Amino acid sequence: xxxxxxxxxxxxxxxxxxxxxxxxxxxxxxxxxxxxxxxxxxxxxxxxxxxxxxxxxxxxxxxxxxxxxxxxxxxxxxxxxxxxxxxxxxxxxxxxxxxxxxxxxxxxxxxxxxxxxxxxxxxxxxxxxxxxxxxxxxxxxxxxxxxxxxxxxxxxxxxxxxxxxxxxxxxxxxxxxxxxxxxxxxxxxxxxxxxxxxxxxxxxxxxxxxxxxxxxxxxxxxxxxxxxxxxxxxxxxxxxxxx
Amino acid sequence: xxxxxxxxxxxxxxxxxxxxxxxxxxxxxxxxxxxxxxxxxxxxxxxxxxxxxxxxxxxxxxxxxxxxxxxxxxxxxxxxxxxxxxxxxxxxxxxxxxxxxxxxxxxxxxxxxxxxxxxxxxxxxxxxxxxxxxxxxxxxxxxxxxxxxxxxxxxxxxxxxxxxxxxxxxxxxxxxxxxxxxxxxxxxxxxxxxxxxxxxxxxxxxxxxxxxxxxxxxxxxxxxxxxxxxxxxxxxxxxxxxx
DNA sequence: CCCATCTTGGTACGGTGTACGCAAGTAGCT
DNA sequence: AGCTACTTGCGTACACCGTACCAAGATGGG
Numbered sequence: 001x002x003x004x005x006x007x008x009x010x011x012x013x014x015x016x017x018x019x020x021x022x023x024x025x026x027x028x029x030x031x032x033x034x035x036x037x038x039x040x041x042x043x044x045x046x047x048x049x050x051x052x053x054x055x056x057x058x059x060x061x062x063x064x065x066x067x068x069x070x071x072x073x074x075x076x077x078x079x080x081x082x083x084x085x086x087x088x089x090x091x092x093x094x095x096x097x098x099x100x101x102x103x104x105x106x107x108x109x110x111x112x113x114x115x116x117x118x119x120x121x122x123x124x125x126x127x128x129x130x131x132x133x134x135x136x137x138x139x140x141x142x143x144x145x146x147x148x149x150x151x152x153x154x155x156x157x158x159x160x161x162x163x164x165x166x167x168x169x170x171x172x173x174x175x176x177x178x179x180x181x182x183x184x185x186x187x188x189x190x191x192x193x194x195x196x197x198x199x200x201x202x203x204x205x206x207x208x209x210x211x212x213x214x215x216x217x218x219x220x221x222x223x224x225x226x227x228x229x230x231x232x233x234x235x236x237x238x239x240x241x242x243x
Numbered sequence: 244x245x246x247x248x249x250x251x252x253x254x255x256x257x258x259x260x261x262x263x264x265x266x267x268x269x270x271x272x273x274x275x276x277x278x279x280x281x282x283x284x285x286x287x288x289x290x291x292x293x294x295x296x297x298x299x300x301x302x303x304x305x306x307x308x309x310x311x312x313x314x315x316x317x318x319x320x321x322x323x324x325x326x327x328x329x330x331x332x333x334x335x336x337x338x339x340x341x342x343x344x345x346x347x348x349x350x351x352x353x354x355x356x357x358x359x360x361x362x363x364x365x366x367x368x369x370x371x372x373x374x375x376x377x378x379x380x381x382x383x384x385x386x387x388x389x390x391x392x393x394x395x396x397x398x399x400x401x402x403x404x405x406x407x408x409x410x411x412x413x414x415x416x417x418x419x420x421x422x423x424x425x426x427x428x429x430x431x432x433x434x435x436x437x438x439x440x441x442x443x444x445x446x447x448x449x450x451x452x453x454x455x456x457x458x459x460x461x462x463x464x465x466x467x468x469x470x471x472x473x474x475x476x477x478x479x480x481x482x483x484x485x486x
Numbered sequence: 487c488c489c490a491t492c493t494t495g496g497t498a499c500g501g502t503g504t505a506c507g508c509a510a511g512t513a514g515c516t
Numbered sequence: 517a518g519c520t521a522c523t524t525g526c527g528t529a530c531a532c533c534g535t536a537c538c539a540a541g542a543t544g545g546g
Contacts, residue, residue, distance in 0.1 A: 006432035021523025022511040048502065059526035061504080070503065118363045121414030123429050126436070131446055138448035148455045153470055156411070157404070164403030171364030186366050189249040193369070203374055205381035212391040227396055234477035264492025265542040291533060302495030304535080313534065 008072045009126055014065075028066045028076070030056050035077050036113070043177055044074075044115035074119070079127025081113050087133060091140040095239075096232055098140040102133065103162045103228055110166040117163070117170040144239050154235050161231045165224055251315045252369055257308075271309045271319070273299050278320050279356070286420055287317075287358035317362070322370025324356050330376060334383040338482075339475055341383040345376065346405045346471055353409040357420075360406070360413040387482050397478050404474045408467055 005011050013028040034055040038047040049070060053060040067073045085105040091098040110116050124130070137155050146154075176182035181189070198207040218226070248254050256271040277298040282290040292313060296303040310316045328348040334341040353359050367373070380398050389397075419425035424432070441450040461469070 006429075007436055010436050018513060019523070020511085020513045020521060022525080024523090025525070045502095049504080050502080053526095061506095061526050061528095062524080064504075065524065065526095120361045120417060121410050122418035123415070123426075123433075126433070126440070131440070131449060135446045135449045138452065142448065148452050149461045149466070152452060153466055153473075156408070157470055157473060160404055160407030160411075161400070164407045165399070167364050168399070168403075172366070174363060175365035183366075186249075190366075190369075193250055193253050197369070197374070203378045205385065206374060206378045209381065209391050209395060218392045223392070223396060227400055230396075230400060230477045230481065233480065234473045237476065238473065261544065262492070263490060263542085263544045265494080267493070288533095292535080293533080296495090304495050304537095305493080307535075308493065 031066050032076050032080050039115045044118050075125050078125050079129050083129035085109055087136050095140045102137050106162050107166050114170040114173050117167045251318055269301055274309050275319050275323050282358045287361050318368050321368050322372050326372035328352055330379050338383045345380050349405050350409050357413040357416050360410045
């Protein structure tokens with residue numbers, strides 16, 4: 001009977017209702033926390049079933065008692081860390097402040113758990129924490145009259161901005177962890193080629209960006225807020241007050 | 244002597260200058276094309292060194308005569324397909340049309356090669372085709388006076404929008420290929436849980452989006468252009484005519 | 487012709503996710 | 517109390533992966 005149990009959120013941790021068999025030695029929470037710890041330290045790839053199991057002192061296959069497969073586990077850890085965003089229960093009513101709060105909290109979260117940016121999107125994560133963030137952002141616009149399509153477009157604009165900004169930001173960090181070569185070092189090693197490109201004269205606009213790359217720049221924080229304001233402006237322009 | 248040869252673009256295909264040893268049996272082009280073909284059919288993961296080698300009838304390790312490692316090859320195939328964007332030699336002078344052309348061409352490219360969206364960003368790809376796209380977009384704004392920081396922010400806004408939109412779009416397709424479950428099917432399987440969420444009453448705004456998900460929607464194309472216009476508006480608002 | 491040099495590609499190593507099945511623990515029923 | 521049915525932990529095995537290493541063969545210049 002039961003349903004198709006196709007989503008993890010439909011299969012909460014198996015409860016220990018009185019039934020035959022030994023006591024469970026671990027917990028889903030334990031597995032999830034171990035996975036997050038490893039991903040934080042050495043990247044999402046490093047959070048392999050073997051390594052996670054080793055971290056909690058279990059046999060590899062034991063994990064499959066707590067999680068159906070690695071993909072499900074990935075979904076669990078994403079929702080778990082999303083809980084760290086710590087948004088209030090409901091929006092304040094000031095849509096711009098609320099939307100900005102979501103954006104900033106999301107960026108901070110991604111910077112704290114850089115592996116979040118390496119995930120390929122697919123079906124949405126409908127865990128409790130992720131749903132709360134969704135609900136918070138969507139209901140920030142409750143005071144305005146708009147179709148679902150418009151609402152989804154506008155929140156998508158915001159989410160898209162944050163994600164792409166932070167993906168670029170975090171991409172370098174992830175590469176540095178993987179290869180041991182950070183941005184500074186990569187620039188240094190690629191300098192001869194960069195010089196060649198500039199000298200060729202084929203890419204004047206690109207060269208201008210390249211040349212000034214060594215001079216002091218806007219800090220990432222400032223760049224983020226600058227772009228964020230642009231996006232919020234563009235959202236504001238499409239808002240019509242509701243009933 | 245020579246340099247550090249740290250980037251692929253500094254090591255063009257080894258030329259066949261007269262020297263002892265057998266003729267080369269394959270070519271970098273051949274390897275790149277095979278990799279693209281496999282990635283198009285079965286995803287980036289499927290483009291393994293073994294599979295690519297098999298595709299062109301070579302031994303696995305032979306590929307390493309044409310490419311230093313898999314990462315370099317990935318960079319090569321990205322630049323290769325970027326050539327398909329087919330932008331004109333230089334911008335028309337109508338910045339809005341030029342920027343929109345880049346956005347549309349990029350989306351089309353990603354839809355044609357969905358694996359592009361699954362790549363984790365890191366150092367930029369400075370291959371000839373990618374550089375041309377960069378140059379085209381940057382120089383679209385030549386008529387305006389702005390700092391490099393502003394220029395990078397604005398083009399980043401546009402690129403970010405396109406990438407995040409198309410990543411969401413393509414995420415479903417990639418998941419469908421990987422798991423055999425497409426969006427329709429996923430929605431169907433998750434319907435009981437969705438119903439549960441709606442009934443719980445905890446997510447009213449989210450529920451509204453969910454409920455209308457079955458009614459006819461704006462087509463992806465229309466949604467893309469709607470958001471694109473928003474982004475272009477927001478860029479336009481920050482433009483000051485130059486000298 | 488010789489040989490220095492190049493190309494091909496087999497084998498092997500250390501990793502991955504997970505299917506299968508076995509040994510052992512335990513609650514409920516007789 | 518003993519049996520049984522079910523659960524849990526987990527070792528083994530399989531089919532993949534990237535690539536280091538090296539042997540064997542091809543070939544152009546002297």
